[in-house]
């Protein structure tokens with residue numbers, strides 16, 4: 001039996017809803033928490049659609065899909081999930097928002113619950129400073145989009161994270177069917193330290209007219225076996241997210257090479273954020 005029976009996920013956006021579905025499919029009870037009712041509705045629709053598709057494709061039986069859906073509770077408040085064994089914060093990528101959530105998590109959940117964050121670049125040590133002595137149970141659990149499909153969980157220890165918290169996190173990631181890999185608490189960890197400058201460089205190649213965006217992607221697809229070209233991937237992740245992560249890398253690591261490409265900045269300023277606004281580098285049909 002898995003050590004963790006239930007998990008609370010704070011935030012019902014793309015990452016949070018993916019984590020909840022993954023947990024439910026792995027047999028855990030998942031509390032999907034968001035203050036926004038429309039966000040919860042959207043998460044539920046995503047869960048229903050993905051499970052229905054798995055049944056259609058005969059990857060899952062109908063009773064198993066129904067049972068997975070029934071394991072997800074949609075909650076408007078953290079208190080509704082206070083008995084959960086584990087918490088993953090997957091809210092907006094803003095330090096102050098996350099710190100406030102960590103303070104609330106500390107007072108809401110039981111003392112044995114691990115307080116994890118799905119942050120993609122914010123320092124775990126900094127976030128953990130919001131909860132004082134409970135910093136030992138704060139850890140980074142960085143999932144990848146789309147969560148149900150991507151195998152990795154990047155596990156990041158803050159300076160005060162205990163060995164026990166780390167060992168339990170590695171085990172939970174395995175219980176979720178993922179492969180955990182540890183990284184240290186430096187801006188962007190490993191994944192975004194390497195991925196985001198690559199994406200940023202693709203914007204420079206486009207801006208300097210080295211090739212058209214579709215050709216940049218085609219070159220990386222066919223020549224490097226990328227599953228998605230870097231510019232398509234940027235739209236998929238969100239150009240605002242890519243921009244914000246580059247700003248964190250730039251600020252924390254201090255190297256000008258991390259400054260976001262002017263063209264990336266301009267698209268974000270224009271509200272062209274990628275898939276979510278139906279237009280980023282590429283266009284994705286009517287809004």
Ligand code: CAA
Nearest residue numbers: 050053057120143144145146148149150192227228233237
């Ligand atoms: N949730 C659940 N299932 C999904 C899904 C989602 N969001 N998106 C696609 N799927 C399923 C599809 O239903 C389909 O299932 P069937 O085989 O049963 O039909 C299957 O996955 C394959 O989907 P597609 O045929 O539509 O597409 P594909 O084969 O091209 O794969 C992809 C899609 C997995 C997204 C692939 O293009 C890929 O691996 N892209 C790169 C993704 C990536 O790099 N992610 C990391 C981003 S960085 C990040 O997340 C961290 C950060 O901090 C920024």
